[in-house]
Amino acid sequence: MSTCVFLIYGVKVSLITNNLAFKNFVQATLQNYGIVSQENHKFQISVRIDFNKKTQIKKSKFRVGNGVFLDEKHKKLAIQHKLFLGEFTQINSNNLSIRGEVDNNFKNKVKHFIKSLAIKNYSYKEMLFHQLYRELILMPVFWVLRHKFEKHLMHASAVSNGKQTLVFLGNDGVGKTTVALKLLKKEDTSFFGDNFLLYDSNKIYAFVDTLRVNKNDSKAIKTYESSSIFKKVYQGKSRTHYNFNKDYISKSARPTQFFVLKQSNKNSKTTISKDQFINYTLAINDYVKEFDKYSYASNLIFLYDTQFNIEQQETDFLSKLVSDSPCALLSLNKDQEVFDLFNKDN
Known part of the structure; x- marks a missing residue:
């Protein structure tokens, strides 16, 4: 064994x-x-x-x-x-x-x-x-x-430069990993994850398991294999798995900006309200169905009783987390360089 x-x-x-x-x-x-x-x-x-x-x-x-x-x-x-x-x-x-x-x-x-x-x-x-x-x-x-322990899940990626922490919310394939990796090229930038983030009412927390790349995406594979940040750890028939160098993983932080991603033929940014961002977050979480509430683990409620309303707490924590930070809808052309999102004037 x-x-x-x-x-x-x-x-x-x-x-x-x-x-x-x-x-x-x-x-x-x-x-x-x-x-x-x-x-x-x-x-x-x-x-x-x-x-x-x-x-x-x-x-x-x-x-x-x-x-x-x-x-x-x-x-x-x-x-x-x-x-x-x-x-x-x-x-x-x-x-x-x-x-x-x-x-x-x-x-x-x-x-x-x-x-x-x-x-x-x-x-x-x-x-x-x-x-x-x-x-x-x-x-x-x-x-x-x-x-x-009151840590909830968000389907998002995030990066930090020490002063600013950016969160990128989105469905599968919309560009969460792409935008995070492009920003990681900048010095002193750290990573929270490309799929799952954990959050409470004050901070987000990194969760980084392997990054799974479709073997047909030769462009992405070349990017990963040419970078010191990644190491190939497992190769299956359909996907190649890479680990992220833990030296680049960020500690918990309070986000300074939130973005909802969508694909477009050009890069642009449009301001949205905090309530809109929260609605996007809950809708995307429900669409993706990757989280614990959609797995067999959700039935653990029959074994471990909890005394508070999880869904309400999830929304309340999001509201507090987003309360002081600007939110925007970010349209991305995945083949173009991302403009400087750490600059608040963009």
Whole structure:
């Protein structure tokens, strides 16, 4: 069995698995959160994922959703994903045990082999590893941060030059990574992430796992491989994964400007109200459906009771976070250089 340990904003995650390739995948993905010694933590998640073992996971007769089964007596939730079985067990108020089991039997092997022949760049392993990581590691951590420690998620990138911190909100493919990386060319600029940001009522917090680049995007791959900021850590059939140099990751900060991104044939900026920015944020979060509230982890509410309205707190925190900062709709031509967004006059 292989083990690795991570610390993500006070949540300690211990992974044990009998699949070395999966352990290496997770370790590379969460490289910036690896720990080698015991550090202070507020919550502990123990994850065990077994491959090709007879199942130990029992589904209760009480179903609380599609593929989700609750055993209230033993404080357990069982999930039935199309690629694996999972189980969440409440140990105590600050401790969660998660196990996942993958049975890649002969029938499944044949099915995925046929798919690999029929579908370009199809990779069962790549798809399985990503889903195991997302559903049994990443989303439970985000759920705990959101429900226990009042840190919410925003689908955005952000950069800082020490004096100003810029947030770029947007849907997938609109240019969040592009604009952040172009601004990172400037000296003394640091990075919060290109996909997820965590926030409370005062600050944003970086979250950087691997940056995933479509293998067809040769221009992006050349950009990453020519920069000292990135290191290739994992190559799948469809995507190449890069780690971000942690020396360039920003500490928490209060944003000074907020931008909503859209693509255009030229670069331009239009002022919007704070209420408009908040509405964009909530709408984009709902559209993307990447967050913990859209994963199996959302059902942890049956095991861990929370005494406050999460959705209302999310909106209240956003309102306080944005209160003193200008907001704008930023139209971008991804092939043009970005004008100096750190200059307030632009």
